[in-house]
Amino acid sequence: MKKLSLVVPCYNEEESIPLFYRTVSKVIDSMNTPTPTVEPEYIFVDDGSSDHTLKEMKELHQNHPETVHYRSFSRNFGKESALAAGLQATTGDMVAVMDVDLQDPPELLPQMVDLIENDDYDCVGTIQKERRGQSKLRAFLSSSFYRVINKISDVRIEPNARDYRLMTRQFVDTVTSLPEFNRFSKGIFSWVGFKTTYLTYESQPRAAGTTHWNLRQLFAYSIEGIIDFSNAPLRLATWVGSISFFLSIIGIIFVIVRALTVGGAVAGWPSLVAIMLFIGGIQLFCLGILGQYINKIYLETKHRPKYIVREEE
Structure with a gap:
């Protein structure tokens, strides 16, 4: 039986954490029925939240000390740092990165595991179709970013690719071995190479809470990606x-x-x-x-x- 690590960055997500754990646990249970196939490992990363996010993580850990673990930052360092911290803490044979708001459907996990185990893929990424309720301006800026960066960079980034992906141990070890301070994970995941495929899914509403990304932050993030992967x-x-x-x-x-x-x-x-x-x-x-x-x-x-x-x- 292989261990499946799930990295879950969180920032002010006290409402989403219990919902996420219950939903993903049901999917894991279905994967282990009738024969156990995966052993779950949850790595929650608290990115300096100001609400009761850390409290929710501690309660989950107390109830499930063998499978649920957490790391809490001294302040808000950003999602890229949270991803790096989570990946470095994993011990699983396969590692998944997921958003806690359940916009990344956990129901794809069995198919992703199957592709890695039976089709010899090193990474299974996901591409989300147009988000429900997304403004036309935001959709235009997003599509423009991918067009620009794929024209000026040697590394191709799949348009509308999500951070939600499943990776082998070798893939994760390669990503975490990169020492740079400035990180743009979508570019890094593409830069390391390996055999990768993508699954497409319909957009999902947030399970709880509100998004913490505004246009200014998304613009700054896109500039970060362009500078990191193109001269x-x-x-x-x-x-x-x-x-x-x-x-x-x-x-x-x-x-x-x-x-x-x-x-x-x-x-x-x-x-x-x-x-x-x-x-x-x-x-x-x-x-x-x-x-x-x-x-x-x-x-x-x-x-x-x-x-x-x-x-x-």
Whole structure:
């Protein structure tokens, strides 16, 4: 019988945790009927929640000390850190990453296990169809992100892929061996390679609570992914600077030729100021792109831990 570890990052999810455990336990029980096939291991990660999330985790652990474990951060470090902490704590032969809100249907687990055990896959990912209730703006921005990153990056990320996936021990050990501080898991899962397939499912409503991701956070997350897996913004800055330099040379030649053939230039302070502001804006734009990459390097060279565990069981 193989051990199945389930990594469940949580942030202010006190209502969802009991529902998640009951629902997933039923699926695990069905997988073990009539013959036991998997031994579950639940790894809940409290990402610095401000509600009673940790209390719910402790109660589950007290009731099921052999199968339920938790790690609680000293503060909110973000979902990427929670994923890393959960993966590093697992001991199973197969490891699943799931959201606690049950938007990731646990009913797919038997099929995912079957694909890994019988079809020799190293990873089974999931792709969610358009979410119910998602605004058109959010859907447009999401699809645009995947189009952009797949054009400028050497690593292909499946559009609308979820963090929900099942992985072999070798796959997980490879992912956790990557030392970088700045992590974009969807890109990392694709970058490590291995034999991967995807299952598609209909969107599911949250079991409880509300989403903690707004447009600003999603935009910042997408920028993180682009910077981590592409140097295209740096190339863009180089081209913008080169074109600006080329146009300025043409302008200088034009001014010199005009002064020699026609005479002094007509006063045009407004246009001159506008051009100066335009060139200055381009320079600041390029410096901003460069600064983002330097910031990533700066954070990596500090060698700070990705998270700090306050308590665990």
